[in-house]
Amino acid sequence: MRPIFTAMAAVAAILWPMASPAMAQDEGVAATETIGAGGRPVGAAWSRSPVYAQHGMAATAHPLASQIAIDILQRGGSAVDAAIAANAALGLMEPTGNGIGGDLFAIVWDPETERLYGLNASGRSPMGRSYEELRAALGDATSIPPLGHLPVTVPGAVDGWFELHGRFGRLAMDQILAPSIAYAEDGFPMAPVIAYYFQRNLRAFEQRLEMIGDFDNARATYFADGAPQVGSIFRNPDLANTYRAIATGGREAFYEGEVARTIDAYMRRIGGDLRYEDMAAHESEWVDVGCVEYRDGYELCELPPNSQGFAALQMVNILRNVDLSQWPRGSAEVLHYITEAKRLAFEDLGRFYADPAFADIPIEGLLSQEYGRRRFAEIDPTRANPEPAPGDPRIEGEGDTTYLTVADSSGMMVSLIQSNYRGMGSGLVPDGLGFMFQDRGELFSLDPDHPNVYAPGKRPFQTIIPAFVMRDGAPFMSFGLMGGGMQPQGHVQVLINMVDYGMNVQEAGDAARLNHDGGRRPTDDLAGTGADLLGTLSVEPGIPAETIERLRAMGHNVEIVEDGVMFGGYQAIVRDPETGVYAGATEMRKDGQALGY
CATH class of the missing domain: 1.10.246.130 (Gamma-glutamyltranspeptidase, large (L) subunit, C-terminal domain)
Structure with missing residues (x-):
């Protein structure tokens, strides 16, 4: 019967061209099941052309984030400036995959020194919670849960921004964050795939509300009217205020100022263990990038463990x-x-x-x-x-993530990945801050003899990894592929x-x-x-x-x-x-x- 239905839909489209969007969407789904891809004069029929440009390039998981990155480059910003701007935008526009409640890793090719730099901006477990206390809190559970306060570790992304900016930045941070602040206040249309992931996350959260403990803030921030729909205007004024505090007060505003104090108070209120002292003690680490030759002069380059x-x-x-x-x-x-x-x-x-x-x-x-x-x-x-x-x-x-890459006219290339780990994260949004904590601590082992066993002030195993390819000793490709164990x-x-x-x-x-x-x-x-x-x-x-x-x-x-x-x-x-x-x-x-x- 499907061919008959499809034919009728085609006739309806001719007779009633002003059919409702919902009707058109339903009929469109049916139509795609009976038709394949078109042809191409060059390249594979199932692909499309790469984008070519001479002065700068950005590739991100949201078109508006890519536009922001290009705008920053055209205003004289470096590839690092543009990458930070895009990452901030994605934390707003794609919170299903990333945000400043999570961690960050990056590889940067610097044409001035002609070398790769690796940054590990991942956070650590609470210093005040011992292994024995964690086991007692878990009861009979044999692993750390994916939701609630137990898997929360220090968010490392913001410190990562400032480490990258301090070494490779050109524009002031208030200029870099200004586009995301404006979009957070004024709103932006929800993209289709991100809307799909919002729906998946909401279903998963609602099935495990008892595990989360406090979901009121998350519901008010992201799901006040249910999961955002495709094309609906989404705003996050709380995140705009947090970004503004970072733009004017620097990393100290996040790790030693009002944001850190708010996090401390929130965690005490819900019975969590993350404290102001954990935030204030956090620091990123510049690490050596490892490279292995595949063949014909191509070398794949990656960051070392804990990733x-x-x-x-x-x-x-x-x-x-x-x-x-x-x-x-x-x-x-x-x-x-x-x-x-x-x-x-x-x-x-x-x-x-x-x-x-x-x-x-x-x-x-x-x-x-x-x-x-x-x-x-x-x-x-x-x-x-x-x-x-x-x-x-x-x-x-x-093990949900966002990946982005930016290159500028000097030849600098940035490979950056950022994530809250599973889904949107822990389900916990600190009071008035507009972002969700990551649940990266789920990736600790509980075997006391395992190298990855939980310990206070320790970084868990990390799934997120940026990548880079060198060819005959020269920079060739910055790239990444998000998605837990799919990444390597x-x-x-x-x-x-x-x-x-x-x-x-x-x-x-x-x-x-x-x-x-x-x-x-x-x-x-x-x-x-x-x-x-x-x-x-x-x-x-x-x-x-x-x-x-x-x-x-x-x-x-x-x-x-x-x-x-x-x-x-x-x-x-x-x-x-x-x-x-x-x-x-x-x-x-x-x-x-x-x-x-």
Whole structure:
């Protein structure tokens, strides 16, 4: 009956062209089920052109945030200024993925010093809550909950802004935050994908109100009339006031001033443990960026633990031992090798990755080519490993997010990722501040012998990771791909798409992805008790049916997922080393846009 319905809808559209938006939307959904993509004169039919520009480029998860970044660049701001401005806008416009209640990581290519700089702006657990006190608060629970005050850690993003700005900024912070303050006060139209995530978050919160404890502030800030609808005007005057305090008072206003005092009072009121002293003691850390060569002079660069970035480098070290280009990109062989490399790397991630201030992590061994060769030798080319395990990297003698990238006319390139972790975060909004606390502390282990075990004043394992690619020693691409455990495997898939299969920067992100979920986790005990070692291999509809059947025959548990939700959100900028021209790309699974000038 569907073809008849579609034909009738087409006739109705001719006879009643002024049909209501709701009717048009319903009929449009039906129409999309009976029609495919149009054609293109160049490039893949399922993709679109990258955006090219000479002087500056921004790619973010919201078109208005990208416009703000370009405006900052055109006013003389640096790529870092523009990235901060875009991040502030996204905290307002995409609070389903990020905000100043969360953490931040960044990689910056500085053309003046010709080097990469890495920033870890992640917060720590409350200093006044011991391991024993946490266990007592948890009762019979075997893990830290995702909502309420127990998973809340110090928000690191604002300090990250000021660390980046202090080293690479040009414009004053009040100029950088002015666009977001105006949008927070005057309002902006809600984007479709973000509206979808608002609805998902509201449903999840309402199902677990008892776990949250206090949801009144969050409801008043974000859900006063239910979840915001597509195209509705959304405002957040409380966040405007908080941004204004930061713009005029600097980081001290947030960590030592009225904002910190408000947070302290709020946490005391609801029985939480975060205190003024935790805020005042917070500081970010500049870290060394790690790079591993894949092939043909391409190096993938990531940040070290407590982030999961080095898992992508471990995957690269494994996959460099096989020429994937000998098979079609959508073949079972290619997907099998990517999946098995991910599973091995994540077994190590679940065993070793933690805050290096509290754990002795065998980084040199984990990233060595010899260890990559040994792990590659564990892959059976015809069969999924039913029980992968961590390796021995010792050398003798010795999880919802936003990603953005900005580049300026000087050649500076910024790769920045920022998140509240699961969904919108903990469900807790401090009185009158207009942002939600992250729930990153959920990612601590409770095994006292695990490197990632909870401790006071400790940074939990982090999923958010910015990425960068160098080519023949020169900056080539700043990029990232949000989405929990999807991130390292997504970084590697994009790299493979470009290096092994010659896709352009937009096609590399639009191509169908895989997302393996399962195996050892950094929240498990050391034995990985209860871990689903085989896990589930989720693939998008663009993967051929024959490939899916072959993967299942090889022992993989394959599921087809059509809505794109679990496959991340990609943004990227590529720089031509000869002309300096930028090519920008943005995620077709999100609302974003790449813009240049």
